[in-house]
Amino acid sequence: MTEEQSYEHEELLTLVANGDESAFRELVMRYSGLLYTYIYKHIESKEASEELVQDVFFQIWLTRESLREVRNFRTYLYVVSRNQALNAVKKMMRDYQRHQEYQQWEQVPEPEENHLKRELQLSIIEEAIEKLPPQQKKAWILSRRERLTYQQVAQEMTISKETVKTYLQHAHQFIGKYLMDRMSALLLLLWVK
Known part of the structure; x- marks a missing residue:
């Protein structure tokens, strides 16, 4: 990676941290494909992967000020995506458990x-x-x-x-x-x- 590309990358993160929406769109364009591939490898669901990518970038936007301290954005992205994926799995488990309880509730005289x-x-x-x-x-x-x-x-x-x-x-x-x-x-x- 050249010095110029590194500077562009750091500048992009700084702009996003400052609330620049066009810079955020650029960040999403640069990393959404990579993130989708990473997530899809683990959960093998197109719809769930797309949803998680959206959730990850939404979370990044909500906490954009913290991007100023990020030194390795790829690592940061993977950590955020792992946390979002874990939360999604926990939610799916809760939903499944509720559904099972509801079915049992309906079937038991x-x-x-x-x-x-x-x-x-x-x-x-x-x-x-x-x-x-x-x-x-x-x-x-x-x-x-x-x-x-x-x-x-x-x-x-x-x-x-x-x-x-x-x-x-x-x-x-x-x-x-x-x-x-x-x-x-x-x-x-x-x-x-």
Whole structure:
């Protein structure tokens, strides 16, 4: 590598660290193919690899100020991608576990009391979904009922994947709080009787 190329590379990182979006696009163009190949070798899923590349560069943009201290960007890129991949695997495991629990929950015959409690929870969740702002509601339905990926939801709604994540986080928080509030109130009423 020549002295000039090294300087261009350092200058590029400095520009990105300062918030220069065109420099960031250049950084993405330079490294996204390399990163995709690296990730794909490990997970062998085109869609998941593309999603992880996007997540890695999104994380780099969020923490761009730290690029000033980076001496070896390739190593930095691999460390960030490894961390993102580990987080993605943990999330997939949690989702798989929830799915398994949901299937077991659906298949096990329940005593009448548990069945009524579950029906009540489901109806309260439906109420909560109806009270969501329209965009959050649409994102939640596409993601949870139609089982679309964040990227597919983003394309369907013509918004960014990060906006989908934000909508779903807010929706989950609202639904969880709504369910807890309603169930607590109902349990209190039943206990008082």
